[in-house]
């Protein structure tokens with residue numbers, strides 16, 4: 001049975017109902033507002049997370065060449081120790097199955113007492129797996145750069161895949177006729193990778209340069225290459241050959257800075 005109200009009671013009930021509706025509406029609005037606000041927050045956080053992820057995606061710098069003996073290992077380790085000494089978070093991966101750098105690191109650790117926490121990691125891989133491995137670890141927020149010292153030739157499938165994963169490829173070269181021809185071939189081999197990986201930078205690094213060689217001689221020799229020619233040189237010197245996996249060679253800093261400028 002419906003309740004009967006007097007006029008006065010009716011007004012009070014109505015005021016109560018309107019108040020209740022307003023309260024419910026207000027609460028619903030508040031909940032809705034909070035939900036929207038929360039979802040914006042989540043989206044914002046996701047956006048921040050994603051952009052941070054993109055921003056801090058480790059850059060892969062690969063040392064690649066058509067042939068051995070051009071200075072890949074020498075420059076990869078000098079770059080690695082220098083970037084590490086400058087405070088960048090890095091790791092080095094070598095694909096040469098002699099694992100020279102891993103072995104040297106073990107020997108140095110045996111000889112010197114070093115806190116392992118102060119060192120960058122040196123990992124070993126093989127040419128036909130390195131690209132897949134890199135694909136998995138490059139989004140690691142822990143690293144700024146992954147330096148790859150590859151042993152394979154640019155004609156190998158594994159090295160082609162590595163080129164697709166890389167941010168930059170560094171091709172060390174001396175100015176001997178043989179090295180120049182090899183460098184020319186290396187750059188040509190990398191053209192298809194560059195067409196697909198639009199962000200890929202191919203950098204030619206003048207290496208083993210005689211102290212009396214003028215800059216114009218270097219750039220005249222390398223001018224025809226379809227690549228960035230690094231505006232720095234690595235002289236022919238024992239400083240760079242007697243490398244360590246722990247301490248950096250001070251004289252390599254200028255080269256490392258130029259490489260960082262090129263990579264951006």
Ligand SMILES: Nc1ncnc2c1ncn2[C@@H]1O[C@H](COP(=O)(O)OP(=O)(O)O)[C@@H](O)[C@H]1O
Pocket residue numbers: 065067068069070071072073074075207208209234235236237238240241
């Ligand atoms: N800047 C340099 N000055 C003197 N010797 C160098 C320099 N760069 C490389 N070498 C020497 O050239 C040889 C080949 O270098 P390496 O780095 O092992 O080449 P890759 O890794 O391409 O095979 C080594 O004996 C190395 O000591």
Ligand SMILES: [Mg+2]
Pocket residue numbers: 072073074096149150151
């Ligand atoms: Mg090597």
